[in-house]
Amino acid sequence: MAIARYPAFVLDCPDPAALATFYGALLDWPVKVDDGWAEIRADYGDCIGFQRVETYTAPRWPGQDVPQQMHLDVNVDDLDEAETAVLALGATKHDHQPGTTFRVFLDPAGHPFCTCIS
Numbered sequence: 001m002a003i004a005r006y007p008a009f010v011l012d013c014p015d016p017a018a019l020a021t022f023y024g025a026l027l028d029w030p031v032k033v034d035d036g037w038a039e040i041r042a043d044y045g046d047c048i049g050f051q052r053v054e055t056y057t058a059p060r061w062p063g064q065d066v067p068q069q070m071h072l073d074v075n076v077d078d079l080d081e082a083e084t085a086v087l088a089l090g091a092t093k094h095d096h097q098p099g100t101t102f103r104v105f106l107d108p109a110g111h112p113f114c115t116c117i118s
Contacts, residue, residue, distance in 0.1 A: 008039070008047035009070065013109040016050035022108050023048055025089050026074065048072075058110025062096050072113040079103055082115040 013019045017031075020038035024031040029040040029048075036052040059068040076082035083093065083103060091105040094112065098104070102116040 006045040010049035012053040014056045061112045076115045
């Protein structure tokens with residue numbers, strides 16, 4: 001029997017509500033905002049949390065001066081359509097694109113994330 005269930009990961013960021021809104025729109029998950037904290041949660045339990053850090057410094061990927069520490073991969077049906085959609089949400093396409101089956105973007109707080117077709 002599992003000791004725990006529904007693991008979540010939490011992203012440090014300067015504005016939890018804004019980042020939760022971005023990822024909520026990306027995944028079509030409802031957003032819940034509290035003081036210094038926000039989360040998005042799927043109907044089936046998966047959750048991503050967003051925690052305010054006043055002295056937040058965005059990762060500088062692909063370098064390691066300020067490492068990414070983690071990143072989110074999301075599966076998409078079409079890379080070009082997904083690119084248009086995530087850019088409209090406020091993402092930025094990174095200049096460094098090391099593969100052909102995924103694309104690297106930065107969320108509004110600077111965290112790298114990838115749209116993937118494989």
